[in-house]
Amino acid sequence: MEFVRYNSALTVLDLAGEFLAKQEAIHNLPLGILRQLAKLEKTSGSIPNDMLMALGIDEENFVKVVLVRTPPRNLIICGQLSVLKKAAQWIYSIGIDIPGVVGCTDTSKTFANEWSNLTGHRAVACMKQNIYQLKNLQEYPRKPGRLSYATEDDIALVMSWTEEFEEEALGLTEHPNLEETVRKEISNNQVFFWRNDQCTPVSMAKRARELPNGIVVNFVYTPEEYQRMGYATTCVGALSERLLNEGFKFCSLNTDAENPTSNSIYMKIGYEPIGDAVEYRFEEISNSP
Structure with missing residues (x-):
């Protein structure tokens, strides 16, 4: 598993668009933000350089994890549960500090638990969400x-x-x-x-x-x-x-x-529930008596 950070939303969409579109409504947050950034990149030639856009790609060159963050917002994550711990370890290894994470319930929970193990921070579930879709x-x-x-x-x-x-x-x-x-x-x-x-x-x-x-x-x-x-x-x-x-x-x-x-x-x-998500906030644990 290789994690790669990109400075082009157009490139990320080209590589991960199909992966995200398989569950388009559930992935509306990262997919929508990447499309907004890609539109900005097309019109202005660049996007803010403090963005975090990264992909986890396996040995067969398939995208398994998508990571997006627009500071000061929380990290948005979606991907396969089996590689989320590696995603947390990679972000920790490159020295990026994040205030929290949001994603589908099992996804963000797995990442948050590993982040807590790495940093010693407490992961606090601060918002549980339902994802809805309306066709008719x-x-x-x-x-x-x-x-x-x-x-x-x-x-x-x-x-x-x-x-x-x-x-x-x-x-x-x-x-x-x-x-x-x-x-x-x-x-x-x-x-x-x-x-x-x-x-x-x-x-x-x-x-x-x-x-x-x-x-x-x-x-x-x-x-x-x-x-x-x-x-x-x-x-x-x-x-x-x-x-x-x-x-x-x-x-x-x-x-x-x-x-x-x-x-x-x-x-x-007529909106129908199609998934759920949760947002975690990371808090330092005080050692004071």
Whole structure:
């Protein structure tokens, strides 16, 4: 088993795209990020040099492990369980420090346990996720209103709702480059509101990573004053319908496995669970009494 680090997302996709596409929706996170980086590389000629993109390749030249990290985010890992310990050992051997890991449940657990053995850090499971896929939209109760793009006039609101989503759903307390990110998302028509019959934004969802055949929906957020009214269901349902009508064969999203409300919302629309994932945070163990 050989591990190779690359500085070209186009090269990584060329080598590992088929491996990831075998489970396209389950691998939506690493596959989608690599495709975003490859698009950036095509247009600008380069990508940020602090990215970690690596593959584990066996003696027959088959990809067995894919590793992707966009600092300061956690390491994303997917691959065969039998080689994940070697992947952790390789990252440790080249001196890369990582704050955590995310991937399919057995995958990230195996890696996290080995990382703990190597570093002495405690691996804390901080988020369990369900991975969903939608191919056919089901009928569901729709609230009055309409789906619309967020515009430049909505930047402050989208920033606020994005920040609140990151804090509530992801546990993030720092939001670097938030305004720049939101402005870019809005200019690319990635942010959608469901507006009620008074044209007030009451729920938000974003179209995110494009896959070879599908697309990811994320950042589904409804402020507290509009929760439990069916707006999130309507917003995600309307956006998913729009994306399927654009020609995508499926929509995919990840949810907090311990949030029964959000999981119920998606299944009402027709999203089906196809896998699960878990995110681990690595913590130093204090030796002080």
